[in-house]
Amino acid sequence: xxxxxxxxxxxxxxxxxxxxxxxxxxxxxxxxxxxxxxxxxxxxxxxxxxxxxxxxxxxxxxxxxxxxxxxxxxxxxxxxxxxxxxxxxxxxxxxxxxxxxxxxxxxxxxxxxxxxxxxxxxxxxxxxxxxxxxxxxxxxxxxxxxxxxxxxxxxxxxxxxxxxxxxxxxxxxxxxxxxxxxxxxxxxxx
Amino acid sequence: xxxxxxxxxxxxxxxxxxxxxxxxxxxxxxxxxxxxxxxxxxxxxxxxxxxxxxxxxxxxxxxxxxxxxxxxxxxxxxxxxxxxxxxxxxxxxxxxxxxxxxxxxxxxxxxxxxxxxxxxxxxxxxxxxxxxxxxxxxxxxxxxxxxxxxxxxxxxxxxxxxxxxxxxxxxxxxxxxxxxxxxxxxxxxx
Numbered sequence: 010x011x012x013x014x015x016x017x018x019x020x021x022x023x024x025x026x027x028x029x030x031x032x033x034x035x036x037x038x039x040x041x042x043x044x045x046x047x048x049x050x051x052x053x054x055x056x057x058x059x060x061x062x063x064x065x066x067x068x069x070x071x072x073x074x075x076x077x078x079x080x081x082x083x084x085x086x087x088x089x090x091x092x093x094x095x096x097x098x099x100x101x102x103x104x105x106x107x108x109x110x111x112x113x114x115x116x117x118x119x120x121x122x123x124x125x126x127x128x129x130x131x132x133x134x135x136x137x138x139x140x141x142x143x144x145x146x147x148x149x150x151x152x153x154x155x156x157x158x159x160x161x162x163x164x165x166x167x168x169x170x171x172x173x174x175x176x177x178x179x180x181x182x183x184x185x186x187x188x189x190x191x192x193x194x195x196x197x198x199x
Numbered sequence: 200x201x202x203x204x205x206x207x208x209x210x211x212x213x214x215x216x217x218x219x220x221x222x223x224x225x226x227x228x229x230x231x232x233x234x235x236x237x238x239x240x241x242x243x244x245x246x247x248x249x250x251x252x253x254x255x256x257x258x259x260x261x262x263x264x265x266x267x268x269x270x271x272x273x274x275x276x277x278x279x280x281x282x283x284x285x286x287x288x289x290x291x292x293x294x295x296x297x298x299x300x301x302x303x304x305x306x307x308x309x310x311x312x313x314x315x316x317x318x319x320x321x322x323x324x325x326x327x328x329x330x331x332x333x334x335x336x337x338x339x340x341x342x343x344x345x346x347x348x349x350x351x352x353x354x355x356x357x358x359x360x361x362x363x364x365x366x367x368x369x370x371x372x373x374x375x376x377x378x379x380x381x382x383x384x385x386x387x388x389x
Contacts, residue, residue: 069340077343079336091333102340124325128318135314135325138332143281145335146269150259150292152342153267153375185343 011038013061014113017085021136022129032130035123036113047104054100056114057089058082063110064174069102078183083171087137107175160184161194200228203251204303207275211326212319222320225313226303237294244290246304247279253300254364259292268373273361277327297365347376351384
């Protein structure tokens with residue numbers, strides 16, 4: 010199980026077998042059934058999650074009762090409510106598995122400790138956070154620039170295969186339009 | 200000039216006088232006049248910028264010719280087109296000063312080198328990138344959740360004083376609505 014995490018770390022930084030052992034000890038590896046909430050609104054989000062395998066969604070419930078997905082987490086992505094994770098405050102988001110998933114969970118204080126014990130881990134986190142931030146900047150641009158249909162095609166091209174994995178109403182929520190609109194776009198493709 | 204940068208770094212990590220000297224040597228400190236482009240669409244964005252003082256906007260031009268601001272950079276913020284900075288590709292964004300500004304600029308390879316020379320600098324970048332990423336996650340939520348009027352008030356509360364510093368049409372662009380709509384909201388406040 011821990012190989013998913015270690016392999017991802019080794020894509021970005023060099024670590025020794027000793028580092029591997031230390032890193033593995035800091036994480037809880039958890040099998041999570043489909044549709045399980047890792048935290049819900051009002052709960053503290055005590056963990057940062059690395060998705061070894063599976064698919065999760067981070068969402069909130071809008072005033073009108075609609076679910077709005079702000080992020081998906083698939084294999085090799087990190088996901089949590091970062092502001093509340095850092096500030097130890099109750100979350101205003103929900104994190105839920107869409108598929109049966111394996112996640113590696115680490116608490117805030119463990120993560121801080123691991124940065125010191127294994128500096129290569131801190132470098133790895135620096136690198137992947139920079140990549141995630143860059144991607145969010147780009148997403149913000151697409152969000153403003155693309156039509157609904159273009160957003161769908163962009164997402165489809167950027168994450169081939171992913172579109173088949175998630176329920177269509179969730180994809181519509183993430184892209185910011187109605188399931189009906191998504192059906193229309195897909196029907197056009199024939 | 201370099202004290203702006205060093206003071207910000209020292210808010211997050213401990214650095215020695217030697218570190219301070221090394222860090223300062225890696226940056227170019229530049230006085231930039233109002234309305235100057237640091238890069239435009241099609242140019243490589245060779246630098247990551249720390250805003251010592253002033254205000255910048257990162258924007259792109261939509262298909263309909265409208266400018267869309269995706270980010271502001273004010274005192275103590277880092278700003279660039281991160282994906283293209285990292286991939287050494289031409290940018291599809293524009294970075295421009297709104298006020299006379301002082302920026303500290305560092306190239307990608309210098310930044311990579313500085314991570315090695317001064318590990319505390321890498322820690323500082325890890326911390327502030329995590330904070331920026333967390334803020335973007337929250338911004339994404341507000342974007343979907345709040346009405347236009349709520350967005351304005353939220354922005355006003357989150358960055359008191361900032362709203363007075365920038366032209367109203369730019370704030371409207373950032374919040375994703377028309378200058379006319381913004382005037383209406385402001386008129387309501389009396």
